[in-house]
Amino acid sequence: xxxxxxxxxxxxxxxxxxxxxxxxxxxxxxxxxxxxxxxxxxxxxxxxxxxxxxxxxxxxxxxxxxxxxxxxxxxxxxxxxxxxxxxxxxxxxxxxxxxxxxxxxxxxxxxxxxxxxxxxxxxxxxxxxxxxxxxxxxxxxxxxxxxxxxxxxxxxxxxxxxxxxxxxxxxxxx
Amino acid sequence: xxxxxxxxxxxxxxxxxxxxxxxxxxxxxxxxxxxxxxxxxxxxxxxxxxxxxxxxxxxxxxxxxxxxxxxxxxxxxxxxxxxxxxxxxxxxxxxxxxxxxxxxxxxxxxxxxxxxxxxxxxxxxxxxxxxxxxxxxxxxxxxxxxxxxxxxxxxxxxxxxxxxxxxxxxxxxxxxxxxxxxxxxxxxxxxxxxxxxxxxxxxxxxxxxxxxxxxxxxxxxxxxxxxxxxxxxxxxxxxxxxxxxxxxxxxxxxxxxxxxxxxxxxxxxxxxxxxxxxxxxxxxxxxxxxxxxxxxxxxxxxxxxxxxxxxxxxxxxxxxxxxxxxxxxxxxxxxxxxxxxxxxxxxxxxxxxxxxxxxxxxxxxxxxxxxxxxxxxxxxxxxxxxxxxxxxxxxxxxxxxxxxxxxxxxxxxxxxxxxxxxxxxxxxxxxxxxxxxxxxxxxxxxxxxxxxxxxxxxxxxxxxxxxxxxxxxxxxxxxxxxxxxxxxxxxxxxxxxxxxxxxxxxxxxxxxxxxxxxxxxxxxxxxxxxxxxxxxxxxxxxxxxxxxxxx
Numbered sequence: 109x110x111x112x113x114x115x116x117x118x119x120x121x122x123x124x125x126x127x128x129x130x131x132x133x134x135x136x137x138x139x140x141x142x143x144x145x146x147x148x149x150x151x152x153x154x155x156x157x158x159x160x161x162x163x164x165x166x167x168x169x170x171x172x173x174x175x176x177x178x179x180x181x182x183x184x185x186x187x188x189x190x191x192x193x194x195x196x197x198x199x200x201x202x203x204x205x206x207x208x209x210x211x212x213x214x215x216x217x218x219x220x221x222x223x224x225x226x227x228x229x230x231x232x233x234x235x236x237x238x239x240x241x242x243x244x245x246x247x248x249x250x251x252x253x254x255x256x257x258x259x260x261x262x263x264x265x266x267x268x269x270x271x272x273x274x275x276x277x278x279x280x281x282x
Numbered sequence: 283x284x285x286x287x288x289x290x291x292x293x294x295x296x297x298x299x300x301x302x303x304x305x306x307x308x309x310x311x312x313x314x315x316x317x318x319x320x321x322x323x324x325x326x327x328x329x330x331x332x333x334x335x336x337x338x339x340x341x342x343x344x345x346x347x348x349x350x351x352x353x354x355x356x357x358x359x360x361x362x363x364x365x366x367x368x369x370x371x372x373x374x375x376x377x378x379x380x381x382x383x384x385x386x387x388x389x390x391x392x393x394x395x396x397x398x399x400x401x402x403x404x405x406x407x408x409x410x411x412x413x414x415x416x417x418x419x420x421x422x423x424x425x426x427x428x429x430x431x432x433x434x435x436x437x438x439x440x441x442x443x444x445x446x447x448x449x450x451x452x453x454x455x456x457x458x459x460x461x462x463x464x465x466x467x468x469x470x471x472x473x474x475x476x477x478x479x480x481x482x483x484x485x486x487x488x489x490x491x492x493x494x495x496x497x498x499x500x501x502x503x504x505x506x507x508x509x510x511x512x513x514x515x516x517x518x519x520x521x522x523x524x525x526x527x528x529x530x531x532x533x534x535x536x537x538x539x540x541x542x543x544x545x546x547x548x549x550x551x552x553x554x555x556x557x558x559x560x561x562x563x564x565x566x567x568x569x570x571x572x573x574x575x576x577x578x579x580x581x582x583x584x585x586x587x588x589x590x591x592x593x594x595x596x597x598x599x600x601x602x603x604x605x606x607x608x609x610x611x612x613x614x615x616x617x618x619x620x621x622x623x624x625x626x627x628x629x630x631x632x633x634x635x636x637x638x639x640x641x642x643x644x645x646x647x648x649x650x651x652x653x654x655x656x657x658x659x660x661x662x663x664x665x666x667x668x669x670x671x672x673x674x675x676x677x678x679x680x681x682x683x684x685x686x687x688x689x690x691x692x693x694x695x696x697x698x699x700x701x702x703x704x705x706x707x708x709x710x711x712x713x714x715x716x717x718x719x720x721x722x723x724x725x726x727x728x729x730x731x732x733x734x735x736x737x738x739x740x741x742x743x744x745x746x747x748x749x750x751x752x753x754x755x756x757x758x759x760x761x762x763x764x765x766x767x768x769x770x771x772x773x774x775x776x777x778x779x780x781x782x783x784x785x786x787x788x789x790x791x792x793x794x795x796x797x798x799x800x801x802x803x804x805x806x807x808x809x810x811x812x813x814x815x816x817x818x819x820x821x822x823x824x825x826x827x828x829x830x831x832x833x
Contacts, residue, residue: 183611183639183643183649184639185607185609185613185615185638185639185649186615186638186639186703186730187611187615189700189703190695190698193686193701193703193808194698196807197689197700197701197808197809213643214640214643214644214649215643215644216643216644216675217644220644220675220677223676223680223821224675226683227680227681227682227684228684229683229684229685229686229703229807229818230807232806232815239644241645251609251611270696271696271697271698272698
């Protein structure tokens, strides 16, 4: 009888624990978001994308010959233009060993993306045509998002461009 | 005694166990042994508390009534045999907090139609103002589901997802965006009541009137040619001919009101606001005719203005136009435009905008909403209306090129300085053979809100550190990037280059445009002029592109 009593209590506790697991006040967020950078972020996953000139760019390849890769997400709006203009005139030339890539996630086709690139005056930059929006999803990005990945695949930054100061600070510390 | 004590402990533990085993699984009366299926949902104007909800199959009440909770929630046990039929869930009475006024309001009737076979155990369904109009179109006006949804979508630009539970748009929440959007759209009907000068208690009367108006397939304030009235508490008020645009404006007004809209969705995140072509202010009716296709680049509108009092034309008067983009990302900006001409003898003005960006991505996702605000009159007599054009990405010929100022030609952008943009819009080709002409409009950016035409002698960024008065503007155009033709202007931002040789009908060619201001060549990258950065490049196909003009 003592055995039955203990068994019932044990069963009760087991069920109770199972039910309330998500409600414990000390529960930790067990998500492993690899997209947003920071000290505890997982390494950036490799990706391969077509440029607007139909060349293939692969993250791992770029990181073999550069200190870092910078992604800037554009929708070819005037706000994006102000960021990209600032990026080109004040940042890019200062970091010769960093690969700067513009991500167009809005145009839908490589040809349309190239058209937008030229119309907006950025023919000289490398633009990735993220036609399936996989790069938007991979880095949980949106308009103006700027991502820095170092040569150890670590995401050093994933945030809005704002005035470029934070980007310069991150690149300076490479 | 001992046995009884142990037995009682066993029974208690077993009871607790059996209770807890159920924890986490949903209860359903829709099991094989059950004859009914539980369907949950809500009545939402905002949250309608205390409404009586019943389910109906045709005219037969098959479940309920039950009373909604504080959040408008209800659960009805639907006899399984009725799940194969069209069902209407009808909520009557109750109270809610009117979003536009923040005041308590009595709810009349909200309803939602569930198609035959669409509900099963675990389904939910939500009665909103939108679903009520569609439901009424079907139940009271005899439209098919497809016809009712088409009429609604044509008028308001969206279809409600009745499985999505709306949340109160006047409160911050961490709900998913679809729930917030459903809440904002419901709030827009409250805003519409307010904008129309109706009482919050006229909510149901307004929904009934909108359904009656839409019964002939068109939202024009009439049903089969007869005026539709809102039979509200303050008497009857006829719906105006621009009722669809009134809703679009109400949606815009609510979304754009940060004091009321706490949903977290901004004006650029409420879906594409429907573009309607008629808007009525207190004294004037505005009818806007857009170009065949509105895309990034030049868009020429004709705007007819008439007086409401006697339908006479509003002739030979000034009209102003203000374009604004509300981006989903939360920013807003204007776009280059030349405004409107004065209305002519027929009350018609020509208004031209040069769109910098599209409303939607290639996959249809919304990037933001364009608003065109038109105004007539001055001071206290000024009256304004809003239109919300959908702008597509540029297709075919290059619509726009950009040249940029160097380090001595900058503008402020927040706490940054950036190269001034000279946006060059391709207004199209005219002529034949080697005697073609090309027209361009060139604007000079001052800020995100100001893109005036680049005109000799007209100062830019007046009163700022970036002030500049261009005194010698030279625009040159080439078809081969070698031989250049100087363009001429009437100091209105429009530049005409001719003759241009080397383009062939039906074949893709190039136009290159150079811009020099006071001896400084503007470049594609804002850097010092070099051989390969001094011209904006346009791809054109004479005789085939939509922008070819007949001049």
